[in-house]
Amino acid sequence: MKIIRFQLNGKWVEVEIEENMTLLDLLRRKLHITSVKRGCERGECGVCTVLLDDKPVYSCLTPALKAEGRSVITVEYLSKNGKLHPIQEAFIKSGAVQCGFCTPAFILTTYALLKENKNPSEEDIKRFFDGIICRCTGYVKIIEAVKIASELCNQS
Amino acid sequence: MSETSKLLEKWLKAEEFIIVGKSIDRVDAIDKVTGKAKFMEDYTIPGMLYAKIVMSNEAHAKIRMINLEHALKIPGVVRIITAKDIPGENQAGYALPDQPLLAEGKVRYHGEPIAIIVAENPEAAVIAASELNIEYDPLPTLLDPLESMNRRDILIHEETGSNIAFTTKVRRGDVSKGFQKSDVIVENEYKTQHQEHLYLETEGALAIPEIGGTYTVMSCAQYPHLAQAITARILGLPTNKIRIIQPYIGGGFGGKDDTGPLVAAQAALASHLTGKPVLLIYSREESFRIHCKREQSIIRYKSGATANGILTAIDVKIIMDAGAYANRGPFILWRATMHASGPYYVENAKVDGYCVYTNKVYQGSFRGFGNPDIQFAVESQMDEIAKELGLDPLDVRLKNILKPGMTTMTGQLLDESVGVGKALMMLAEKADWRKKRKMYENEKGRYRKGIGLACGWHGISTSRGVPDWSNAIVKVSKDGGVEVYTGITEIGQGTPTTAHVQIVSEILGIPLEYITIHFGTTDAPDTGATHASRGASIGAIGVLIAAAKVRERLATLASEILQCNPEELKFENGKIYSKNDPEKSLKWKDLVNEAFNRGVELSSTGYFYLPKGKFDHEIGQGYAYPAYSYIINIAEVEVDMETGIVKVTRMWPAIASGRIINPKAVEGQIEGAIAQGIGLALMEKVEFDNKGAIINPNLTDYIVPTAMDMPKVEKPIFVEDLFRYGPFGAKGVGEMALIPTPAAIANAVAHAIGKRIFELPLTPEKVYFKIMEGRICQK
Numbered sequence: 001m002k003i004i005r006f007q008l009n010g011k012w013v014e015v016e017i018e019e020n021m022t023l024l025d026l027l028r029r030k031l032h033i034t035s036v037k038r039g040c041e042r043g044e045c046g047v048c049t050v051l052l053d054d055k056p057v058y059s060c061l062t063p064a065l066k067a068e069g070r071s072v073i074t075v076e077y078l079s080k081n082g083k084l085h086p087i088q089e090a091f092i093k094s095g096a097v098q099c100g101f102c103t104p105a106f107i108l109t110t111y112a113l114l115k116e117n118k119n120p121s122e123e124d125i126k127r128f129f130d131g132i133i134c135r136c137t138g139y140v141k142i143i144e145a146v147k148i149a150s151e152l153c154n155q156s
Numbered sequence: 157m158s159e160t161s162k163l164l165e166k167w168l169k170a171e172e173f174i175i176v177g178k179s180i181d182r183v184d185a186i187d188k189v190t191g192k193a194k195f196m197e198d199y200t201i202p203g204m205l206y207a208k209i210v211m212s213n214e215a216h217a218k219i220r221m222i223n224l225e226h227a228l229k230i231p232g233v234v235r236i237i238t239a240k241d242i243p244g245e246n247q248a249g250y251a252l253p254d255q256p257l258l259a260e261g262k263v264r265y266h267g268e269p270i271a272i273i274v275a276e277n278p279e280a281a282v283i284a285a286s287e288l289n290i291e292y293d294p295l296p297t298l299l300d301p302l303e304s305m306n307r308r309d310i311l312i313h314e315e316t317g318s319n320i321a322f323t324t325k326v327r328r329g330d331v332s333k334g335f336q337k338s339d340v341i342v343e344n345e346y347k348t349q350h351q352e353h354l355y356l357e358t359e360g361a362l363a364i365p366e367i368g369g370t371y372t373v374m375s376c377a378q379y380p381h382l383a384q385a386i387t388a389r390i391l392g393l394p395t396n397k398i399r400i401i402q403p404y405i406g407g408g409f410g411g412k413d414d415t416g417p418l419v420a421a422q423a424a425l426a427s428h429l430t431g432k433p434v435l436l437i438y439s440r441e442e443s444f445r446i447h448c449k450r451e452q453s454i455i456r457y458k459s460g461a462t463a464n465g466i467l468t469a470i471d472v473k474i475i476m477d478a479g480a481y482a483n484r485g486p487f488i489l490w491r492a493t494m495h496a497s498g499p500y501y502v503e504n505a506k507v508d509g510y511c512v513y514t515n516k517v518y519q520g521s522f523r524g525f526g527n528p529d530i531q532f533a534v535e536s537q538m539d540e541i542a543k544e545l546g547l548d549p550l551d552v553r554l555k556n557i558l559k560p561g562m563t564t565m566t567g568q569l570l571d572e573s574v575g576v577g578k579a580l581m582m583l584a585e586k587a588d589w590r591k592k593r594k595m596y597e598n599e600k601g602r603y604r605k606g607i608g609l610a611c612g613w614h615g616i617s618t619s620r621g622v623p624d625w626s627n628a629i630v631k632v633s634k635d636g637g638v639e640v641y642t643g644i645t646e647i648g649q650g651t652p653t654t655a656h657v658q659i660v661s662e663i664l665g666i667p668l669e670y671i672t673i674h675f676g677t678t679d680a681p682d683t684g685a686t687h688a689s690r691g692a693s694i695g696a697i698g699v700l701i702a703a704a705k706v707r708e709r710l711a712t713l714a715s716e717i718l719q720c721n722p723e724e725l726k727f728e729n730g731k732i733y734s735k736n737d738p739e740k741s742l743k744w745k746d747l748v749n750e751a752f753n754r755g756v757e758l759s760s761t762g763y764f765y766l767p768k769g770k771f772d773h774e775i776g777q778g779y780a781y782p783a784y785s786y787i788i789n790i791a792e793v794e795v796d797m798e799t800g801i802v803k804v805t806r807m808w809p810a811i812a813s814g815r816i817i818n819p820k821a822v823e824g825q826i827e828g829a830i831a832q833g834i835g836l837a838l839m840e841k842v843e844f845d846n847k848g849a850i851i852n853p854n855l856t857d858y859i860v861p862t863a864m865d866m867p868k869v870e871k872p873i874f875v876e877d878l879f880r881y882g883p884f885g886a887k888g889v890g891e892m893a894l895i896p897t898p899a900a901i902a903n904a905v906a907h908a909i910g911k912r913i914f915e916l917p918l919t920p921e922k923v924y925f926k927i928m929e930g931r932i933c934q935k
């Protein structure tokens with residue numbers, strides 16, 4: 001057992017963990033952040049994606065210990081006081097949400113992408129999403145959502 | 157005419173709409189973008205136990221012994237359940253009673269569930285599952301359906317006397333005469349492969365013991381009443397003791413229709429035997445190994461046509477690998493058989509289907525349900541006929557395409573709702589088909605473009621005269637809030653969270669916020685399954701009728717209060733007013749309140765029994781489906797002649813599926829189906845070793861399309877060829893766009909490289925060797 005301290009969605013937390021625990025288990029089982037999904041536990045599907053210091057990582061392959069002293073962001077971070085983030089708005093408007101199991105991962109990845117690149121091209125978007133699978137949408141409306149989100153973010 | 161038929165017809169004839177036909181945002185999207193949406197594994201209940209399945213390591217073997225002793229000693233293990241612990245009947249077969257919930261005496265596929273470990277924590281369950289000692293006496297395995305169908309010495313189900321689980325047939329006219337009349341005959345063998353659903357959320361269930369000896373089972377099934385029936389049978393309880401509800405489900409695509417009820421029964425069994433809530437979630441590998449797959453098919457197809465491209469006869473043999481259990485195989489085969497002509501008129505037809513047992517994971521429902529396989533053959537044949545005759549493939553199709561007033565291959569008259577011809581012409585024009593087809597003919601160099609076309613059709617509702625119905629409950633509370641109960645599930649497609657709310661909002665003229673849909677639950681009357689693209693068509697009829705009945709009662713009351721004719725009343729925006737005199741108006745909430753005060757009932761069911769004819773299996777003719785949805789895809793590809801890599805660059809879809817209730821939702825269905833179709837066409841294949849074990853049960857070795865693989869998908873063309881029994885004339889859309897996708901891509905590849913590949917998927921190796929075929933000899 002070990003105690004780690006990290007920023008979860010902007011707030012410092014301190015938790016006791018088993019040393020071999022993954023970040024996915026820490027978030028889901030200890031901290032009950034269920035928006036982080038479990039799809040394969042092998043780094044193959046991407047639905048467990050969270051942002052570690054603003055970079056997307058597979059939480060299923062990330063040791064929880066790695067979070068020590070760093071920032072972890074999950075989708076809960078994005079909407080403030082009941083107001084949706086423009087990325088969330090864009091995902092709803094463009095119809096990018098079907099079953100929703102992959103949605104938090106795609107939204108977080110979009111957040112990271114737009115931080116890096118304010119006006120991503122279709123190619124940039126596709127490349128950035130290569131590590132996450134969506135089995136429902138065929139990605140068409142997700143890509144559309146990112147384009148709309150980038151416009152909305154640039155406006156505000 | 158009954159009251160329900162009158163109501164259906166009244167709304168079918170509606171000409172102006174408030175919300176039907178609009179791309180509203182799905183009402184569940186907000187939960188899903190904020191992370192609030194709860195899926196199976198997100199529920200925890202104090203004292204809950206964790207279950208895990210122990211799978212067979214043999215494909216065909218007698219179970220000599222299961223020794224629990226060692227595994228039971230692992231700390232945290234509460235109980236280990238095997239077939240002999242089942243209090244009810246160990247029978248979970250769907251089309252045929254051939255499938256146990258837990259293997260009994262013998263296993264028939266590698267991965268078959270044998271035991272359930274129940275433990276205090278998931279880790280203990282995992283350890284116990286690996287430590288459980290099972291001893292087998294291996295039997296010879298049959299993996300090839302062509303071998304299996306001819307063997308009598310090795311039987312997968314001894315009691316049947318044959319490995320052929322089921323056969324189908326269609327007979328029309330005289331095929332030999334038809335071939336005599338033809339100027340060209342094209343004959344080929346086509347092969348399709350096992351495809352994995354790969355819903356991102358694996359299967360699961362949470363069973364909770366409740367008061368009065370009942371159980372609530374949170375299930376991922378696509379038909380709550382089926383999950384209820386199977387669970388009750390396994391537990392030896394009447395169905396009224398089992399209540400099924402659903403959380404959000406991370407994709408279904410048919411796989412959870414077949415597997416969901418079994419997982420529900422497994423969790424409920426564990427809960428029943430331990431008296432505790434039990435959560436069972438399949439790991440990715442378990443999901444891969446245990447649950448059904450899209451069938452593998454071998455199709456021998458012979459077509460004859462006149463010199464100007466008119467079909468004269470078809471002779472088709474379909475062999476489907478059923479795997480270890482029939483499951484829905486017979487129905488999948490039925491569907492493939494009934495659709496074997498494609499959406500074309502043909503006077504002479506002979507179709508024979510065989511569903512054959514092998515020692516592989518069993519086949520099951522997957523978007524398209526046997527139809528992508530057969531349309532791959534049909535549409536490849538159409539192109540081959542065109543090639544032989546030197547005609548444009550578009551023209552060959554237009555010459556044979558079904559039109560209203562024609563009969564299908566089974567002799568059924570299509571008196572309405574046949575928009576395929578129009579859709580085909582519109583799409584060819586939109587894609588600039590003739591020009592591209594010519595232009596790409598002369599491609600030279602390393603990267604070559606090709607363009608291909610494929611049509612598809614899909615019967616609405618279940619095959620033949622199998623009974624189908626719809627139902628729902630609508631109830632209005634005193635404050636005007638409306639709740640709807642339906643058995644239709646939300647599995648990502650969004651039927652209850654788009655089409656159903658829109659239908660209720662349209663009919664009652666109230667804002668969406670007034671409406672809550674309780675979906676996927678046995679609290680609703682049996683609504684049938686969310687499969688066969690029926691959720692927003694047959695499945696929504698009940699919602700329409702129940703809401704329409706409530707409206708009729710409220711209209712009568714309002715006409716009394718407002719002193720006008722009920723026919724002149726409009727329900728809009730939470731108001732009821734006379735269109736002749738808008739001053740005469742009432743607020744929805746006030747009218748509802750009045751209804752409570754004056755004794756007008758504001759709850760209703762919406763039962764509807766779908767009229768159908770009969771199919772005569774003896775003569776292979778008769779009624780197949782109440783109507784068909786039609787789809788056409790045009791695919792453009794680019795083939796790298798040096799590596800064989802195929803890139804789909806553009807897709808044009810057109811759909812003739814009656815009223816489109818929510819265009820955005822339908823586009824989403826089309827795009828998602830195209831992605832799965834691209835997977836089936838180019839890369840996805842479940843592979844087995846020579847012992848029948850799946851060798852790629854993970855996402856490293858089983859490849860599905862990512863964003864990088866997706867082409868530009870053009871906005872679909874909608875031809876709204878209304879269907880008389882559909883809600884507002886809607887047919888179905890969920891499965892449609894997958895059906896012709898592999899065929900369209902295969903035709904485009906054939907166009908690009910000048911040769912045809914008859915076996916899916918079109919992997920780079922296959923394409924490369926096809927390109928090289930003949931070339932090597934020339935050197």
Ligand code: FES
Binds near residue numbers: 037039
């Ligand atoms: S759960 Fe699939 S990548 Fe982490």
Ligand code: FES
Binds near residue numbers: 097133137407
């Ligand atoms: S919306 Fe279902 S997996 Fe993406």
